Amino acid sequence: MRSSLTSANRAGWAFALPGIVLILAFIITPFFLGVGFSLTNQRLISPNATRFVGLENYREMLNIAVVDLQAKTDSAGKTVTDADGQAEFPRLRSITRNPDTPQYHGMQEWFRWVSGDTAHVVIASDVVFWKALLNTCIFVLMVAPIQAAIALGLALLINQKLRGITIFRTIYFMPVVVSIVVVSLLWRFIYSGQNGLLNNMLSFLSFAHFQPVDWLGNPHTALGAIITMSIWQAVGFHMVIWLSGLQTIPPTLYEAAAIEGSSKWQTFRYVTWPGLRHTAVLVLIVITMQAFAIFAQIDVMTKGGPLDSTQTLVFQAVQRGYGMQNIAGGSAISVILFLIVLVISMIQRWLTRER
Amino acid sequence: MSVIGSDNRNLRLGVRYLVLILIALIFVLPLLFMVMSSFKPSDELLRDTSSLRAFLPVGQLSLDNYTGAFERAPVGLFVFNSIFVTGTTVLLSLVICSLAGFSFVFLQWRGRDVMLSIILATFIVPFETIAIPLLLEVSKLPWLGLDGLSWGWLDSYRVQIIPWIADGLTIFLFVQYFKGLPGELIEAARVEGASWFQIYRRVVIPLSGPVIATAAILKFLIMYNQYLWPLIVVQQEQYRPVMVGLQYFFQLNPAWGEIMAYLTLITVPVLAFYLVLQKAFIASIASTGVKG
Amino acid sequence: MADIKLRGLRKSYGAHEVIRGVDIDIADGEFCVFVGPSGCGKSTLLRMIAGLEDISGGTLEIDGERVNDVQPRERGVAMVFQSYAIFPHMSVRENMAFGLTISGASKAEKAEKVQRAAEILQMEHLLDRRPSQLSGGQRQRVAIGRAITRNPSVFLFDEPLSNLDAALRMDMRMQIGKLHKQLGATMIYVTHDQVEAMTLADKIVVLRDGLVMQSGSPMELYHNPANRFVAGFLGAPSMNFLEVEVLEADSENAKVARHSMDPIVVPVRGRKFAPGDTALLGLRPQYVTPSTPDEGVLHGQVSLVERLGSETVVDLAMEDGTSLIAAFSEDKQFERGERIDLAFDPARTHLFHPDE
Amino acid sequence: MADIKLRGLRKSYGAHEVIRGVDIDIADGEFCVFVGPSGCGKSTLLRMIAGLEDISGGTLEIDGERVNDVQPRERGVAMVFQSYAIFPHMSVRENMAFGLTISGASKAEKAEKVQRAAEILQMEHLLDRRPSQLSGGQRQRVAIGRAITRNPSVFLFDEPLSNLDAALRMDMRMQIGKLHKQLGATMIYVTHDQVEAMTLADKIVVLRDGLVMQSGSPMELYHNPANRFVAGFLGAPSMNFLEVEVLEADSENAKVARHSMDPIVVPVRGRKFAPGDTALLGLRPQYVTPSTPDEGVLHGQVSLVERLGSETVVDLAMEDGTSLIAAFSEDKQFERGERIDLAFDPARTHLFHPDE
Amino acid sequence: TTDLTMWYHGAGNKVESKIVNQIIDDFNKSQSDYKVALQSFPQNSYNDSVTAAALAGNLPDILDMDGPIMPNWTWSGYLQPLPIPEDHFKDFLPGTKGVYDGKLYSIGLWDAAVALYARKSTMKELGLRTPTLDKPWTKDEFMSALEAAKKSGKFDYAIDLGMSDKGEWYPYAFLPFLQSFGGGLVNRETYDTAEGVLNGDAAIAWGNWWQSLFADKLAPGTSQDPAAHETGFIDGKYAFSWNGNWNAVKTMDKVDDVEFLPAPDFGNGSKIGGASWQFGISASSTAPEGAAEFIKFATQDKYLAEFSDALGLIPATKSAAQMTKNYKTGGPLAVFYGLSEAQAEKRPVTPGYVVDSKVFQKAAADIADGADVIDTLDSATDQINADIKRNDGYKKN
Numbered sequence A: 001m002r003s004s005l006t007s008a009n010r011a012g013w014a015f016a017l018p019g020i021v022l023i024l025a026f027i028i029t030p031f032f033l034g035v036g037f038s039l040t041n042q043r044l045i046s047p048n049a050t051r052f053v054g055l056e057n058y059r060e061m062l063n064i065a066v067v068d069l070q071a072k073t074d075s076a077g078k079t080v081t082d083a084d085g086q087a088e089f090p091r092l093r094s095i096t097r098n099p100d101t102p103q104y105h106g107m108q109e110w111f112r113w114v115s116g117d118t119a120h121v122v123i124a125s126d127v128v129f130w131k132a133l134l135n136t137c138i139f140v141l142m143v144a145p146i147q148a149a150i151a152l153g154l155a156l157l158i159n160q161k162l163r164g165i166t167i168f169r170t171i172y173f174m175p176v177v178v179s180i181v182v183v184s185l186l187w188r189f190i191y192s193g194q195n196g197l198l199n200n201m202l203s204f205l206s207f208a209h210f211q212p213v214d215w216l217g218n219p220h221t222a223l224g225a226i227i228t229m230s231i232w233q234a235v236g237f238h239m240v241i242w243l244s245g246l247q248t249i250p251p252t253l254y255e256a257a258a259i260e261g262s263s264k265w266q267t268f269r270y271v272t273w274p275g276l277r278h279t280a281v282l283v284l285i286v287i288t289m290q291a292f293a294i295f296a297q298i299d300v301m302t303k304g305g306p307l308d309s310t311q312t313l314v315f316q317a318v319q320r321g322y323g324m325q326n327i328a329g330g331s332a333i334s335v336i337l338f339l340i341v342l343v344i345s346m347i348q349r350w351l352t353r354e355r
Numbered sequence B: 001m002s003v004i005g006s007d008n009r010n011l012r013l014g015v016r017y018l019v020l021i022l023i024a025l026i027f028v029l030p031l032l033f034m035v036m037s038s039f040k041p042s043d044e045l046l047r048d049t050s051s052l053r054a055f056l057p058v059g060q061l062s063l064d065n066y067t068g069a070f071e072r073a074p075v076g077l078f079v080f081n082s083i084f085v086t087g088t089t090v091l092l093s094l095v096i097c098s099l100a101g102f103s104f105v106f107l108q109w110r111g112r113d114v115m116l117s118i119i120l121a122t123f124i125v126p127f128e129t130i131a132i133p134l135l136l137e138v139s140k141l142p143w144l145g146l147d148g149l150s151w152g153w154l155d156s157y158r159v160q161i162i163p164w165i166a167d168g169l170t171i172f173l174f175v176q177y178f179k180g181l182p183g184e185l186i187e188a189a190r191v192e193g194a195s196w197f198q199i200y201r202r203v204v205i206p207l208s209g210p211v212i213a214t215a216a217i218l219k220f221l222i223m224y225n226q227y228l229w230p231l232i233v234v235q236q237e238q239y240r241p242v243m244v245g246l247q248y249f250f251q252l253n254p255a256w257g258e259i260m261a262y263l264t265l266i267t268v269p270v271l272a273f274y275l276v277l278q279k280a281f282i283a284s285i286a287s288t289g290v291k292g
Numbered sequence C, D: 001m002a003d004i005k006l007r008g009l010r011k012s013y014g015a016h017e018v019i020r021g022v023d024i025d026i027a028d029g030e031f032c033v034f035v036g037p038s039g040c041g042k043s044t045l046l047r048m049i050a051g052l053e054d055i056s057g058g059t060l061e062i063d064g065e066r067v068n069d070v071q072p073r074e075r076g077v078a079m080v081f082q083s084y085a086i087f088p089h090m091s092v093r094e095n096m097a098f099g100l101t102i103s104g105a106s107k108a109e110k111a112e113k114v115q116r117a118a119e120i121l122q123m124e125h126l127l128d129r130r131p132s133q134l135s136g137g138q139r140q141r142v143a144i145g146r147a148i149t150r151n152p153s154v155f156l157f158d159e160p161l162s163n164l165d166a167a168l169r170m171d172m173r174m175q176i177g178k179l180h181k182q183l184g185a186t187m188i189y190v191t192h193d194q195v196e197a198m199t200l201a202d203k204i205v206v207l208r209d210g211l212v213m214q215s216g217s218p219m220e221l222y223h224n225p226a227n228r229f230v231a232g233f234l235g236a237p238s239m240n241f242l243e244v245e246v247l248e249a250d251s252e253n254a255k256v257a258r259h260s261m262d263p264i265v266v267p268v269r270g271r272k273f274a275p276g277d278t279a280l281l282g283l284r285p286q287y288v289t290p291s292t293p294d295e296g297v298l299h300g301q302v303s304l305v306e307r308l309g310s311e312t313v314v315d316l317a318m319e320d321g322t323s324l325i326a327a328f329s330e331d332k333q334f335e336r337g338e339r340i341d342l343a344f345d346p347a348r349t350h351l352f353h354p355d356e
Numbered sequence E: 001t002t003d004l005t006m007w008y009h010g011a012g013n014k015v016e017s018k019i020v021n022q023i024i025d026d027f028n029k030s031q032s033d034y035k036v037a038l039q040s041f042p043q044n045s046y047n048d049s050v051t052a053a054a055l056a057g058n059l060p061d062i063l064d065m066d067g068p069i070m071p072n073w074t075w076s077g078y079l080q081p082l083p084i085p086e087d088h089f090k091d092f093l094p095g096t097k098g099v100y101d102g103k104l105y106s107i108g109l110w111d112a113a114v115a116l117y118a119r120k121s122t123m124k125e126l127g128l129r130t131p132t133l134d135k136p137w138t139k140d141e142f143m144s145a146l147e148a149a150k151k152s153g154k155f156d157y158a159i160d161l162g163m164s165d166k167g168e169w170y171p172y173a174f175l176p177f178l179q180s181f182g183g184g185l186v187n188r189e190t191y192d193t194a195e196g197v198l199n200g201d202a203a204i205a206w207g208n209w210w211q212s213l214f215a216d217k218l219a220p221g222t223s224q225d226p227a228a229h230e231t232g233f234i235d236g237k238y239a240f241s242w243n244g245n246w247n248a249v250k251t252m253d254k255v256d257d258v259e260f261l262p263a264p265d266f267g268n269g270s271k272i273g274g275a276s277w278q279f280g281i282s283a284s285s286t287a288p289e290g291a292a293e294f295i296k297f298a299t300q301d302k303y304l305a306e307f308s309d310a311l312g313l314i315p316a317t318k319s320a321a322q323m324t325k326n327y328k329t330g331g332p333l334a335v336f337y338g339l340s341e342a343q344a345e346k347r348p349v350t351p352g353y354v355v356d357s358k359v360f361q362k363a364a365a366d367i368a369d370g371a372d373v374i375d376t377l378d379s380a381t382d383q384i385n386a387d388i389k390r391n392d393g394y395k396k397n
């Protein structure tokens, strides 16, 4: 229903206009330029003319297939096995570099699973992209809930009326004010595999039972290490957002709840949490967006390694756009990222809509 | 107060503080490492990284790293540039984004909802991915300065400021907050004859302390930590900000001591900014708090 | 100068219609009071006049002009909100001066007007407080203060005195009455307080479920309620309704009787009854007087006594099981269960159809 | 079961002391009403009893135990807030059931109790609304509903009926009275409504500026006010105070006179006066009766008439310039400027020292 | 006078800046036709800055660049050939000359070299032969030296390869190993494919060897922290270090008996990377003659020597070398001059190198981290080929 009284076409436009113009000029326009690039073979620098290639860049990135490898057999027709008794398979290059299967040329293995004498290999033209996509999703799925929850916990903790609480408030916030680049540099020392602080501390705390871990050098721990550090760095910011949400809840509601005999948890459940609805939407969306944009940590700490275990989409977009001078490819990643995040934020908003 | 009660109370209080302090350690130690290291010679600080010494002011402490940092790079200039660019952007951004947020929440106009969705969608675009098209764009934009019309914004403060003023996230922050303000206050002001701008100025903004602080901090951090953008749009040292300046220290042999000194130096203004804001923030909450 | 005309005004929230076609004329300078049960739409109507709610149907005219789509700030109204709506970030002084600040009044003017309002409201000592440091009644007075520092042509008050004590309320009531005379402004006033309604109003509008039940001068409504609802709504304690049988009726009077009450002749005030009809005899508690058993028309046993000092309200269980409220303008002592006999002046009763 | 003892209770906000040493005993099951001017500290006192405000001095005992430092949730009280404090994100139903939800009551129990409360409050049709969709009075009823669905041993009501219309208010008042009898719970009730205070209270406590002026049964306070403040505060319109000169006085009576009023003998009710003293003669407006010029003791000109239907309040300008309010329990018509003569029963007057 | 702008990558490097400024001052004073103004950039981000400026049409007259990127910039049209006859630089080390398409586009004041850092004492203790330029270690000798070091138990790792420095260091320092094995990054004749070069048998052999270094814990892997890289050899945690000559002076200060050994020969000769920073003239320069004047002025022996003394880099000419304290005959670093002269091989001279180097870097890191050697090399090959295809073979048109 359109309301005639609150409608103020001119005032409304006038107030929003500066913001809209700026966003249009400096975000939307370049973004669409980028979308345009992703449909060409645009290079960062090149004397060659730019060509329209349609969805070629996307096809190259998304192209994926499953091929089967049959275990090697000896002259007797028996399956050759290696030392561990596992069937041995021919190399993938017998397919990807085989003139008979040109459709698989230029594709690499992403992962495989073996059933009996057959190995099913998922191959893709752009394995790194798929890995980056997967890692980014893992990163977001880990960081968003954990960071939001810890931040809320901290906010509740420092929302107490205690002497000197602002000191703690400031301390918890401190990592936020330090640039993520700086933080990543510092944590590289902490995570160091041989004599890193973390290893030494853990070993001290466990009375030397702890085996040093090469946190950033081990494909199994690298992403986790980066997740932990990212949460550590940004949690203070979200704590402050939660805090300001907490402080907008009218004290009388707490009083009413107290009178009604509600316990701490019940007060949280029935008063605090519902009162934080707007804030929760905000925090979740902000964290998700920031998490999807993860770049600096990777750039400083691992450059996507080891073994692509920390590749992420934005890192890849930058790597391609600048490092590999393939602006078209980089733009295509950005567009895909945009679409993913758009869908997610629409789902998020739908889930948290006003009912 | 009974004796038992007070003991219990003190115990509970003690536990609370203990928890607070333990958590504080987690947050403060890496930064302590940074600060302490800035007083140590490079090789010593590297050696110390493996032990608790990293957090302690032990060894040969001196200010050499600081003098070294100042010799290596015009630190003062970089800090000034960053603060100037950041400060200007934050101020403009708060004004422009809060106006937009106000318009989206309290006013109704044709195309409002569509516009809002579009703007909110923009904060999904990571900057890294639009940097190049944006660079191409700003290198061709006109500017009317004191010395007449010129083309191209490169090598200036404005190129570091203007594109960053408005962003979807800041507008979103304001929109979310404004939605939660009691509508009747706006109504009261309207009946009192206030124009929309007066409502914005005198009612909404004074009540928006928390969100202004949040948005300011966020923007400040984003701006202060700018790296890629100034790197590609600014060629002259005179306009370089602190994060580009950090690269001065990564030579073939990074001067870790000086790096730590530099990091400490550039972190101080942000911390100061936060402390000031926090005070304002708390004051604004105290004054707007409602009692039953 | 502003006269206000509501013509077939309607308001819906979704499918729920809360104002269902209201016509009211408020003359320039008139003091009009809206009364009605909680939730009947008084605040909504006021907010529509102020321009804070969209009008779903009908027209609203101020000063002869259709203002359905005019912004509140252009309507020249001041309003006291039921929920106060004072600005938490401003001191009392700033709150009161808000309208003046907005219109760019000089410092001196602001200071003077605020000072005057504060005197009227007896809150000069609170001018520098924040709203959070005020009691409920004090907040309400700030809201009134904000409205009266301006000189609008229309005042809208939404239960402005509900949180004040009797003495202060009386005082404020008189101040508002005075203000009305002085300024000659049109005032629309929502209240639950009958005294306020009766004493302040030039015209009372009784609402029910989004419809106007009756409007007119206080005495008109009190003495000639248009229907049973209005009769019951005005006056405290409210009118008793006794079921009676019509024995005879003409255009002036009717003869009615009921179990254990001898037939009496009562005025029909324009209503039509036929013999044999069942009717309701309306009898204000104040018009019932104690009497001797043989003079008395009504007899009952005291089931509840409320002593208010200058008045005593008695709830009587009558022989046929119905109850009757009687109010005596004296402090009287009754025992529960005591039997009393009552008389009343038939000329002061009202006769209604049961389904009105 | 809970009796409540306040002993020397104090409360300061910074340097500002708003409760300045209050002693009150409230017996188990008693219905105690706090009255007093706006800002005198009623809400603060209530909030202190509830445990929502720190106690700056003195002790508060519930059921014989000192509870100064006990958490609200452990005090077993239910409270209706002056500002309602209903949860905006819950439906009316959920709001009312809140206390039960908290204590883990079964669904059936919640449904039943909410249903009962809704019936009492006449808001069954609103149960699924959100607070933002309710009118002021409806919100207030939700707050009452939340308190009464539980069975606490102490009820605290802060002006619970201020936003309701007369009829509903009377109804609610009776419901609360009934509830009190049924549950036998201790109730403390803040109100500005004299009728509520007089009818509900076992004991009324009159407060002023953070101090208790008098406490006792309604009739005690009405007929034997301890001081001029209480006398003026209770009763509406409030008592007239006429300056008189004491001619003679003993322990029982005093003979007083004033310009243009012949000497009369009035009771001193324990106060001491000496001949030649100036005193104030308190005279309730209801106890003034019209009379013939020669019987009349007071003479004046009508300066204001307020007709309330069953009562008529007249403001008289007397010959010496002071004004006098008279209330007649009838609808009477007076002209402004009309001269009237009044009589009163000296035995019903009160005599006060001027500086009380 | 004509104003010339010049960009240089030395921001933050006090010594380097001082000399560059000195040269510019001298030049400006030496004549009155041209006036050079300097803008310094931090090295790490220098290429990005130049690329951005080029995109925005904002290049200076004179700029310096890392050797291997020159073909790319030339191909993209940023640079113009130096208007200086080639024999002007005939005495210059081959690594300092940026030739593409038969034309000289850039000239360096110095070259850099990599050597195997070792302690004399360690060598003796482990009983190792000291390799020479003429007779470098073979692969087996090298590996047994590492094994010996590991077995001695005195070191955390036998050799530090500098794996923490994930940048141009990888191709610069490790590509020569691959070349010594007989492999390469791309076909150096046609520059149109990497097939068979980067994933041929020689390359696979290299990959297996490379992986074994880390699998056998002879060298710290990609997660090595920068601190360990810097202090490890000096603190005696590593027996050997594969390191650049720019670290030589500093190491000599701390380790008296350090010596610099030539690269081992893995079958196809000892090889190290060549080509360091060089000066060139932008295509958009309006006064190329002036720029050329400056370049000629700056490449005088005295400045070459000055740079070398200050930074420890190899001066571009023999005559300049004689003027330095480290590289004159018998000087402590003279060995590097020989290394550079004898072993330096340029990285592939193709515009595609920018991408190739990134691909190599990732492949080397992945193999070190344990990835399948053949699959990784295949994948790298595919990427390079795809890039070449995407750029229409990097042909000029």
Ligand SMILES: Nc1ncnc2c1ncn2[C@@H]1O[C@H](COP(=O)(O)OP(=O)(O)OP(=O)(O)O)[C@@H](O)[C@H]1O
Binding pocket: B291, C132, C133, C134, C135, C136, C137, C138, C163, C164, C165, D013, D016, D018, D036, D037, D038, D039, D040, D041, D042, D043, D044, D045, D082
């Ligand atoms: N936070 C505060 N700081 C300072 N003064 C306060 C604060 N809260 C209340 N007061 C003052 O304390 C006094 C008592 O307030 P309280 O709310 O108890 O009054 P009340 O008797 O309930 O009045 P009302 O009938 O108007 O609701 C008032 O004068 C009020 O201005």
Ligand SMILES: Nc1ncnc2c1ncn2[C@@H]1O[C@H](COP(=O)(O)OP(=O)(O)OP(=O)(O)O)[C@@H](O)[C@H]1O
Binding pocket: C013, C016, C018, C036, C037, C038, C039, C040, C041, C042, C043, C044, C045, C082, D132, D133, D134, D135, D136, D137, D138, D163, D164, D165
């Ligand atoms: N936003 C809304 N959505 C749906 N119904 C609403 C909304 N606001 C008010 N109502 C309903 O409209 C009716 C009229 O409300 P209004 O506030 O005008 O009542 P009122 O006469 O002022 O009552 P009170 O005396 O209790 O303040 C009520 O029944 C209320 O429940």
Ligand SMILES: [Mg+2]
Binding pocket: C042, C043, C044, C082, C158, D135, D136, D137
């Ligand atoms: Mg209302």
Ligand SMILES: [Mg+2]
Binding pocket: C135, C136, C137, D042, D043, D044, D082, D158
């Ligand atoms: Mg109160």
